[in-house]
Amino acid sequence: MRCEARIFRNKKREYLKGKIAVLETNNKEKKIRDLYRSISNFKKGYQPQTNLVKDDNGYFLADSIKIVNRWKNFFSELLNVHETGDIRQIKMHTAELLVPEPSLGEVELAIRKLKSYKSPGIDQIPAELIKASGKGLHMRIHKLIQLIWDK
Incomplete structure (x- = not known):
């Protein structure tokens, strides 16, 4: 057990040294955006990401193939309007006509x-x-x- 703890401590030290080296090179090369982004990510720590999407019935989808199919169907319904009754003619007024020279x-x-x-x-x-x-x-x-x- 002690040997494993020592291995983990050493791995953590190596990881932190690598992070510090990246920060130092960003600072020396004047890559301020990368420097602050790295510091921010380090402060936040590990944050797992969840990729969930609701289907038509309100259930969550976790499978990537089902998620892609859901987005495909959503944009297909959104962009392919076949009924002309849904589209309304709206008169657009611009500010250019109202502003005198x-x-x-x-x-x-x-x-x-x-x-x-x-x-x-x-x-x-x-x-x-x-x-x-x-x-x-x-x-x-x-x-x-x-x-x-x-x-």
Whole structure:
């Protein structure tokens, strides 16, 4: 009995050393997702998985072949609708029809709300330059937004 206990202890030590080695390599190689996933799995411990599915009568199926057949029948019934009476015509309304195009006042308000002293975007135009521009540029920006809105 003592010999078996020692064998189990040694096996457990080897297992833990292997787990620690995997964690160390993930940490050194900057594989943070794998590192945290391994830690999480180690903390949870062994959790058995059950693959059970209910059949049409409410009984649980455990046999993999019966489970596959159940899923096959389920999707066959779901996707192959032969009766047209079940399908209803539904009118879809999109939000695009309800939202009016932006007005010049809204564009000017958005330009005034631009934050100052921020680094410019891809276009390399600072917000201060757009804010300091006159009504002419605001109208051109508005026309550009209208063109984009229509297309």
